[in-house]
Amino acid sequence: MTTAFLFPGQGAQVVGMGADVASAYPAGAGIFERANEVLGFDLRKVCFEGPAETLNTTTMSQPAIFTTSAALLEVLRTEPATSGIVPQITAGLSMGEYTALYAAGLVRFEDALRLVHKRGQAMQAAADATQGAMVSIMGLDEDKVGLLCREAGQGDLLEPVNFNCPGQIVVSGTIGACERAIELAPQHGALKAMRLEVAGAFHTAMMASAADALRQALSACQIGEPGRIKTPANVDAQYYPSAASIVDGLTRQLTSPILWARCMQRLLAEGVDQFYEIGPNRVLTGLMKRIDRKAKVVNLSTADSIKALIEGA
Template identity: 45%
Template sequence: MDVKSAGILFPGQGAQGVGMGRWLCETYTIAKDLFAEAGEVLGYDLADLCQNGPPEKLDATEFCQPALFTVGVAAARVLASEHPERIDNISATAGLSLGEYTAVCFAGGLEFADGLKLVQRRGEAMQSASDAVRSGMASVIGMDLEKLQELCDEVRQGDEVLRPANLLCPGNIAVSGHLTAIERLQPAAVAAGAMKVVPLSVAGAFHTSLMAPAVELLEQALTEIPLRDTRIPVYSNVDAAPHQSADEIRQLLSRQVTQPVMWEASIRRMIADGIEGFLEAGTGRVLRGTLKRIQRKIPTDGFGDQ
C-alpha cells in the first residue's frame, strides 16, 4: 500500500478455521517458533489444533481465542522480520473483540506470553459464562441499526437479553443474547427487510450483560498481567477512540466483554485521524470486507493465511 499512514487490524472470534496458521508455519521459521512457544505456555499443541482441528474444539472459546491471538501475532512478527516495508508506515492499530488484545500486543503493550495467558483466561471466563445460559450471536445482513434495535425490543420477552452487539459496518450488524430471542428475531428480521440472518460460531452472548460473570475474572487477570503504555494508538472497541495509556487500556479491556463493539465507528475515527489505508493481519478477510462497506475506496491489504 502506497500510503503515508496505515492502520493494522486484527480479526476476532468467528474468523477461525481449521488450517489457519499452516502457511505461516510452513513458510516462516519465526511463525513456527512462536507456535512452539504458545504450546509451552498453554500446555497443548496449538499448531496441531489450528492446522488439523477438530473444528468443534477450535471453535470453543477457550481454545479459539488463544489460537486467533497467536496467528495474528505470528503474521505481524513475520511482517516485521521478513517484510518490514509493508508495515513501516503503520501508525495505529485496532482489533475486533479478541483481536484488540492482538492489537495491544502489536503496539507493545503486552509481551506475547503474557498476552497469551491473558486471552486464555479471558476465553475460559467467557466460555464459563456462556455455559451457564443458552445464548449466542447472529449477523443480520441488510438492516440499519435503528430498525434492528426496534426489532430486538419487539421480540425480546421477559428478562431475555437481545441487543445489537457488533456494529461492524453498514448493513452488517451482529446481535447477541438468549438463543430463544435470536430464534424469534430471525424470521422477524427477514420479514422486516433484512437479506438474511446468519448464526455465528461463538459460544455465547458476547458483548452483553450475560458476560458479566466473566468480568471479575478478567479484571483479576488484567491486574496480574503486566501492561505497558503502547508505542502507537490502539483504537478501543468500547469508545472508538485512540488510547496509549496502560491504565486506560486495562479498564477498557475489562469493559469490552459486556459492551457493544464499535467497529464501524472505530474505522471512521481512524480515517478521520489520518489513516489512509489498512492491513489485515492474521486469518481470513472479514475485516477487509467491513472496510469496503465503510469506505469503499480505502486501500486495503492482508497478510496471514494464503
C-alpha cells in the same frame, strides 16, 4: 503515509491457518513453538490440523487466532523487505484488540496469550451458565435493529452488540429472543438473519462473570503506557490514554457493544491511507470494503500473501 494494522477476532479461525507460514518462515514457526510452551498443550497442531470442532470452541479459537496473527506479524517484522512497514495505529476486533495491544508493544506475547486463553475460558464458563446466543442481521440500520430487538425481546435480554459495518449488525441475548429475532427480521426488512456458531450471548450482561474474572487477570498483568502507536478501544472508539484505561476497556468489552465500524470510520477520517489486515481469513478486509470501498487494505493471512507483499516491496 499513515498506516494501521488490523487484527481479527473470534470467527476468523479456519483449520490449517498458519501452517504454510510456519513452513515457509522460521520466524512464524517460532511463534507457534512459544505458544505451545506458554499454554502447555499443542495449540500448533489444533491450528494446523484441527479438528474443526475443537478449533471452533471459544476456549481454543481465541488463543489460536491470536497466535496465528502474531506469527504473521513476526514474519512481517523480521523479513528485510517488509520490516520497514510500521504502524502508527493498531486496532483489533473484539479479541483482536489483544493482538493490537501486543503489536503496539504494550503487552508481552506470553502475557497477551495467557490473557486471551483466560478470556476464552471465562467466556465459555459464563456461556455455559447463562445459555444465550447471537444473531447476525443483514440489511438493517441501527434504528431498525433496535426496533427488532424490542419486538423480539418480549421482556428477555436482546440487544445490538456488534456494529461491524453499515448493514451488518449482530444482536445478542437469550436463546428464545434470538430465535424470535430470526423469525421477525424479514418483517422489518432484513435481507438475512442468521444465528452465529458461538457459545453464548457475548458482549451483554450475561458475560458479567467472565468480565469479573478477566479484570482480575488484567490487573495482575503488566501493561505498558500507550506511546507512539495508538490503539482505539472497541467500546467507545477512543484511543487508549493509559494502562488503566486498557484494563477498563478490555473488561467492559465483554459486556458492551463492539463499535468496529465507528473505530474504522474514525481512522479513515483522521487520514489513515493504508491498512493491513494481519491474521487468518479476510473478515476485516471484507468489512472495510463495506465501510469505505476506496480504502486500501492489504490482507496478510497466508504465506503467499506475505510473499506477494515482499515481491512488491
